[in-house]
Amino acid sequence: MSSRDTIFKAIRQGLGRGPLDDAARAKLDARIAEPPQHIRATVDDADLVARFAQRFESRSGTTERIASLADVPAAVAALAESYAIAPSAVVGTALGELAWPEGWQIDHGAATIDVMLGVSLAWRGIAETGSILMLSGPERPITHNFVPETHVVVLPVEHLVRHYEDCWVALREAGQGAPRAMNFISGPSRTGDVEQTIELGAHGPRRMHVLILG
């Protein structure tokens, strides 16, 4: 008997029953198709942007409001200058064609070990916890989120939602199933592994800056 069979047999033995009948299965499948909605955290803030920013900043992230996508390069350049980061970045093509200032080197490929700056488009922002949701794909390379020391994320306000659950609704509406990777990111990488004292930049980005667009 395969390990799989052994385990399934043991599970059913433990539960004191054989395989579920069709009716029981159909009921469970219906629970997946129409997921029951559970209790959520109250987010009664009228101003979701303020809530998002306050929460995100509470974990050492920073935010800035910009008016249009065209403002992204200047905002990134200003940030790079203030932290003395060289004018070079990996940028997901999901952000479209941006007019970068002269002297900037922009790469759309996967992030390599020496990349210091990444610029990405968020898929959703969640006001509840001040988190962003990134999806993987050719236009949104996943390495951009984790390899660079500084990560700048563009979050259009119309993609800012209240709860995690709102992301699931949007994801199901998009109809593509789950992408290969989805990341909720809630601030810079951190560790408390040395004497329970928080240090930023453990392995992922040391700095995270969200450009709230709109």
Next chain:
Amino acid sequence: MEFRSPEFKTRAVHALHDANLQKALSNTKAGFVVKRAQAAAEMPEFEALRDTAAEIKNHVLANLDHYLEKYEAAVTAAGGHVHYATDAEDARRIILGICKKANAKRITKGKSMVSEEMSLNEALIGEGYEVVETDLGEYIIQLADEPPSHIIAPAIHKTKDQVADLFAAAHNKPRKTDRAALVAEAREVLREKYFTAEVGITGGNFLVAETGSSVIVTNEGNGDLTQTLAKVHIVTSGIERVIPTLDDLSVFLRILARSATGQETESYTTFSTGPRRPGDIDGPEEYHVVLLDNGRSKMLGSRFQDMLRCIRCGACMNHCPVYGSIGGHAYGWVYPGPMGSVLTPLIKGMDGTYDLPNACTLNGRCQSVCPVRIPLPDLLREIRHQQFRKDMTPKRQKQALKLWRYVAERPKLYHFAERIGVRILASMANGKGKLRSLPFDPGWTGARDLPAPTGRTFLELWQAKRGDK
């Protein structure tokens, strides 16, 4: 991981006299305990979420076969592979096979307690692979050649100076003493490993049946780099970790971080669903999930089924006075503290684990903080019952209990003995209010004092008080 639970008593005594460990443990109380209490207080829905989480887990356990099938089908549809392992040996065989096929030399690992259950590192290293733990805490204890002492903070027992020594010896660099510099040095060293590893192994906090996703929750981002940059990603998880939908998952995301570290959320919650897709320019080319049973299916339908709700948050050990005094290593296996004292006898067997449930004081703090409301004290008591039925209780203890019972069933005798006892103890304490050692049980006072009675029994005081009125 080596099984050393039979040595619990000696290791506990050793721990009590380890000054570094005691210093480190005192940090836990101020850190995790206070922060969890704050996080819970700040969220009005927290208690209701705990109820819901327990209900979801119960629903899954009652239908575990079905949800595993659903999950497996979804992973397969996404191009991934699900492997089932009945025990640690089975799991090692599967993972060694995958690594061999991948022509691996270097393997990076995110934190996974299930892989500790499998004794995976030992097996991989034995076959000549270089294994690099990437969670900073795991990396530290790997350098120290020690097992984890906490399920979410594996190096909690190490002081900064000890870390500095370990890094100086391993990295061939000048010794750093600044915390930030130590973290930066580890970052630099590990970065190169992520980019050159052929296989990345992570745990799986949750497995979502709806989408076929494995979910990890981290603060460091090491798990993400591990699984993104290696060619092959292997997830290790327990068969009980599946949950039906993303909406069910949301409930757990709200309680896990709050219970574990007192955070509203960790920095990263990552979902992985199969290998890279057509057009993707990064991500692993192969995706495997190894689901371990190792005694879990036997808990289903037993008195210990509730234990399978565990989401490995660590709150029970953070709040356990015994864990707080002796740390995790004394427990001698993968899982320490209250949850470990239940799991270890169930997984490793009753032999050699006698002391674990008996070290518990049944104070109930673990149950009061467990996010999925596992009745840990009841389960520990049940293991004690089973030990008793197996006649594992030491003779001396049985005789003492028999004697106590004889006296307790005779109130006059009991009060007489009690009156004499408190007077003797009071005179022994000599007005200091505590006893440093007990003549008939020196072990009990080896690492603590016995608060001494004042010379009169409760009943005497009560009667005197009533007489006053």
